[in-house]
């Protein structure tokens with residue numbers, strides 16, 4: 001197993017309240033696989049991802065429990081020095097906005113050079129130059145020999161995103177974490193970029209954690225998906241299984257809110273109500289206040305995890321309703 005996260009808890013201790021941004025999250029990632037993490041804004045996706053690299057926002061953020069085993073070694077117990085050898089080399093992160101990930105005063109070539117030099121001390125000067133051009137070619141940048149001398153402002157948005165992607169893969173990491181990498185791009189560029197990540201993965205076997213609020217993108221990109229709500233993973237499973245048999249009312253609501261092609265002109269369905277306010281005391285199922293099926297027990301007691309839904313041992317969901325076998329998705 002490439003990565004195994006067990007009961008991760010990251011709290012943010014602010015003046016006004018303790019925000020349990022990540023509240024007991026467990027998941028795993030295999031080599032060559034793409035795991036989608038999906039959920040509305042504020043559900044704790046970014047804090048979770050940052051925690052894996054010990055980059056939770058300081059000083060408020062603190063990892064208060066859990067393990068993140070990277071090839072069996074706990075990332076959460078590593079020193080800052082050890083983490084520096086892992087960040088960007090073994091595990092790299094593509095952030096939301098390519099604009100802010102690139103330094104405007106250095107050329108593309110400089111920034112890639114830097115990534116290679118910190119990643120692989122062994123490369124000789126000429127070797128670095130060749131590696132930079134190669135990686136730009138890999139991410140479909142035409143005429144890479146010329147582009148290395150360009151500054152970020154001379155490139156289009158899509159091209160900048162691809163350069164960020166090139167930096168993320170420049171040291172052949174084992175894991176790439178992409179946190180909403182496409183939100184600031186137009187649809188055509190998004191599609192190109194998603195295809196690019198997929199292709200890189202096929203050739204390198206890198207494991208990808210793909211964070212998004214968009215279930216439509218999950219369907220295109222991911223092998224498995226974990227649905228996150230208010231700091232917890234409420235449902236998890238193979239993508240097809242989740243789409244065909246969503247078992248948690250929150251997952252059902254998210255899938256229903258994906259615009260269908262033929263209904264393009266209709267108003268987007270959105271989930272009624274609001275996620276819990278940050279710092280709000282949470283008991284019972286976090287989704288209960290917005291759930292049409294919730295009863296008193298849902299509001300009082302967090303549900304157990306039900307496994308083996310829709311014929312898949314890997315398909316799990318936390319919902320009291322699944323206690324009743326007639327609510328479980330069919331086994332055939």
Ligand SMILES: Nc1ncnc2c1ncn2[C@@H]1O[C@H](COP(=O)(O)OP(=O)(O)O)[C@@H](O)[C@H]1O
Nearest residue numbers: 012021040041042043044045046047057060278
């Ligand atoms: N620096 C911070 N200080 C205090 N609270 C924060 C900070 N960053 C995020 N939060 C809170 O933590 C929760 C999870 O945020 P985040 O991980 O960014 O969600 P997502 O990525 O799913 O949109 C939210 O309630 C958010 O308001």
Ligand SMILES: [Mg+2]
Nearest residue numbers: 045046047180
């Ligand atoms: Mg986020």
